Amino acid sequence: MGFVAQGLQGLQRAVLPMIAVAYGMRDESFGLFAALGLGLVIAAVGGGLAYLNWRRLTYTVGETDIRVESGILSRAARSVPFERIQDVSLEQTLLPRLFGLVQVRFETGAGGKDELSLRYLSEEEGERLRDVVRARKDGADAENSAVAAESADAETTVEEPARVLFAMDLRRLLTFGMFEFSLAVVAVVGGALQTFGDFLPFDIWELEEWQRVFAGPFGQLESLGRTARIMGGILGVVSLLAVGVATGVVRTVLRDWGFLLERTAKGFRRRRGLLTRTDVVMPVHRVQAVRIGTGLVRGRFGWHALSFVSLAQDSGSSNHVVAPFGQMDELRPIIAEAGFEPPPEDLVWQRGAANARIDSAVASAVLLAPVAIAAILLGRPWLALLPVAAAVFLGLRQAYLWRFERHALSPAQLFVGSGWLVPKLSIASRVKLQSVEISQHILGRWRGYATLHLGLAGGTLSIGGIPVPRAEELRSAVLSSIARTDFSELGQ
């Protein structure tokens, strides 16, 4: 069945050459037939290859590992031990979904293309595989395979009911979409017009053509004078905004339709997507840090997004979004469920070094100064105001950053707040950090400030522009926490 879906997906690739041939031969009487023929050939070849691929790809679930053998001419065999599989996630794009097929991905931490994935399995087979891998993994962990696997099997059959941690209804989804304003579609349409503009009956980049087009139906509008033109301008802006909001809503609905985060016996389980449906499970102990982000406008309304940092990849991004759009009160229980604590009220926050901010502001001013001088020398003193204004803006930004970028250390966690207009808070467990680096550039050494980089599995975490003694204090505190627990004990 899988190769049918793959062949159909291959058809998508046949469409463009077909159009190209149809266009190239549009003067010939047999042009259309040639295009159809080409499409058929491409589909047949694609389908045949897909069938061969399907015939030659086999997987075996062994005692300790899963093996996949594939390849038509050159053969490849891969074995992945169960203990190394961090997570099994299921993904369904539109076409396979219509056929009831699913892609099973085994997350090992290898990242991206190196991950093992099996495409076009039936849904039941995908679920079964996931359960088998989990049961075997538990068995391998317990080092007593026979007994443990049995008990694990028993465990999976009487799995405790999942608790819903976060879900989004349609109303929430639409509100979320409103904030996901995006003009990407305008850019895409503009680019498409530039590329395929030749097909239009007139040249859209010629002003006179536009005037001629508008002179017809909009002739009387033109004669109405300035008010009408301003109205037209407002109308244009409003329609642009409408397009942006519509794009945001559509994209959000497609991506986050039926968003459901549950706490199961095995960890967090997230399902989402309208056309492409994904089903991801994250073991709780794999969560290395949590991040709370927000947006420029939505932050004013108290909406935040929560994501987990872990070694596993989530469709290209290393963070797993677990609550894309919620109020802080909704996010706190999820944070607690992951074993992290939201910043307590009495937490002592520390600011960075003021002289680091001053240096940054001065550096940007120094860079902008030649521009202003050049403008004055060229006899355009008014133009010189632009870089001056930019320098003032950047200086104010640094002052604001100094005021609001902060970090704090609690007995178990490290809090780092960053960002100017769009504040972001990272909460990392001190024990789960991997290494600590204090780095200084030459100015920093002279002026006595440093950047603290913390090794975080699956993400980056750093605190910039803090005084050297503070950096050393943080380092020794974090190191003493790390040294108490070995990496292999982190899972427990």
Place this chain on the structure above:
Amino acid sequence: MDDTPPAVAGTEPPKPPSKPLSSQDPVPRPEDAPGFGDDTLTPLHPNHVKVLRIEISLFTVPFVIGSLVLETALLLPAGSFIVPVVLAAALLIIRVPLRRYHARGFAMGADRLRVVRGLLFRSDTVVPFGRVQHIDVNQGPLERAYGLATLTLHTAGSHNASVHLPGLLNEDALSMRETIRAHIKRETV
């Protein structure tokens, strides 16, 4: 600006440490492990300077050849290309390796390794042994000729996923590897 750490002054590379490993017998608890001040940094093996010199010499060769070509083209009075290039190369070869050498150092604690490096961009990294995923000891052809090796510690972190410590005597690097490996094993079992 003065980039030489206080531990090593003077222009001549000091004698290599006979045993860079601090082997305290009852292993101290992590809490009272030695906090390394700047004075506990161990310098690298002096041969590291020679390796750096050869590397920089190889780097300057294309520039010298280029200036020779320009010189034979007789565009400007004789010596206007080759003299500054050779002077700059000489400065690089004599001065930079020494300064780099003095800027680098490491400290082996009971449960962590500290690596310090960098002239303009100074970095001071500490890797706890408990977070080391695997350990490499690499020898390039130059390093082999001088009996040196580079120790690389890999962690799971995205930043500083691998920390390199060049310029160790090969035997020292191997024994450091064993120490770290033993530590990991002890904590795991």
